[in-house]
Amino acid sequence: MASINRRGLLFGGAAVGAGALLTACTSNEAAPTAAQTKAVDAAAGGNAAPGEKVVIGFSAPAADHGWLAAITTNAKAQAATFSDVEFKSVESGSDAAAQRAALSTLLAQKPNVIVLLPHDGKELNSFGLEAMTAGVQVVNLDRAFPDRRAYRTQVLGDNYGMGVAAANYVIEQMKAKGVAAPVIGEIAGMDELELTQTRSKGFSDTLTAAGFTVANRRAARFTVDSGQQEASQLLQALPKIDALWNHDDDQGIGVLAALNQANRKEMIMVGGAGSKQAIEAIQADDSPLKATVTYSPSMASSAISLARLIGQGKGLGDLVELQVPKEIVLSSETITKDNAADYLKFGF
């Protein structure tokens, strides 16, 4: 008893009070962005009519950023639009080994089709083979398996195409403005990832073909604060910039903050991925961000639709073939002020 003095009591009381106040502050009740789903259009004579029941297993890495979170949300929501689909999602932990373990338990439940976004296509290739051998069809999402026997269908984004689309927009704008030798900056994502290299290659290849070059390139880490830091240094390196491509809209919040803090508005900026925030900014047209090139998490919704058709042995309505194709690579589309309204529902 003697050890509880007045000061201790005071501090203790303050701590408990602050704690109570703060726990109330974790609530984050924002309206969630709507999932990107599409019900099958019955009038188009598609595959709308409920067919035989398909059990779809789903696995994606634990989300650490908005894009990955949207992948899981979309898959779940798209599955819910079908009355003939039973959706089984497993938590996949934070690395390839954990995902592998989760996938084994999923495989033991014998779903008809497994849709998975692997941590790493090369590391989980063997699981694809195992599942296909066991007679479970595998739909790979976003991160390709090297072995073509390891999957029934792959749905991929186009990283190289993102670079090409961004460069094409930059070239078009520079020609329209009559800038003969533009100063072009690039804020890349995590440089140790192959996808970042592929994006940058698409960008520089296309620029080179038009006689332009990237004046300076900084690699951020897909996070907002790294985007801000790298952009602040890029701005120091290039006192005047005509065009800037930033690979990822999430880190783009930081890039725009850096432009704002340095009071630099002379350039046009192109984003990447197509977040809701970016599309709204393009629509509002009050910042240097004039366009973004898509890498949409809507691919998860499409993968679920394809998985259902594969499970039912049906093909795509508009194609001649009776079965779903082996590989679909989404094209990277360019969102500008003119078409932003159409894409808003795809923003994540």
Next chain:
Amino acid sequence: MTATALETGRKRLWAGESGESVSRNLILAGVLVALLVIGAITQPQLYGDSAWVWSNVLSILQLASVVGVVTVGMTFVIIGGGIDLSVGAIVALAGVWSTTLATQSFGAGGMIFTAIVVGIAVGLVNGFLISYGKLVPFIATLAMLVAARGLAASISGKQTQISSSDLINGIASTKLLGIPILVYILAAVAVAGWVLLNRTTFGRRTVAVGGNPEAARLAGINVKRHTMLLYALSGLCCGIAAIMLTAQATSAQAAMANLYELDAIAAAIIGGTLLSGGRGTIVGSVLGVLIFATITNLFAINGLSTEAQNMVKGGIIVAAVLVQQFRFQSVTRLFNRKP
């Protein structure tokens, strides 16, 4: 006898402050100037414009500001014989917690309050586990690194939380007398840290606890409580840094302040802080942060790759520790005779 031990300890600290560490800090300042000169030589057309040079100096200071504040806290922990691997995670947690919609509804004051209280609270948990739970600092703060990022991810729902407070965002975009507010904050924290370390009993106890905890205990210092306070101080710095980083990025997310623990430890080490505790200066640590920021800037203005930059940073850390080891060995040979 204990009083004499403290007295000599204090004398040595003051001797160190006026002698060895000052010369070390002069060397660091020389390295900093050399880096700027390399910049001027490699980019003469940029450095020819005095307005650009001024904006570049401010940009380096802003780049250093957030890590600088974290490093001041880290320096105290390391001098006190510990290590805090969780600083980046605490910055992220405090940033995320202070930008939830619920917190933002209380305005800028509520956000600042939340970030600081969360920082101190997490620091206290670290300190409690280390002092009273007898966990090794490395393990306790490593666990906190993982746990705090996890909590941040769960609070934010893995989304980026935009700060809609103009007051907070203004911290990064407003200048006072031509100097960004972020730089003033770094200066204030550094000065406060210097005074706390060199002019108060708290500072002397920190050096004593880090240098020889058993001797400090025998001299009547409550080592456990002091260690706990050191981690709380580091947490406080992280809370301040979280506000600064949120202002810079106009948002917060669970993945922010990635690897700040390494940046802060590296800056403290090249600033002359002894990893085993008992010695270090705030001036050295701040110079360490400035050196790293200047290297980043140097690589950026020359359009060199981030990989090369990271390798150079690694090389500098190794070189600084090697130099320190040789110097320290000669010092210990003189002073440290085992009974």
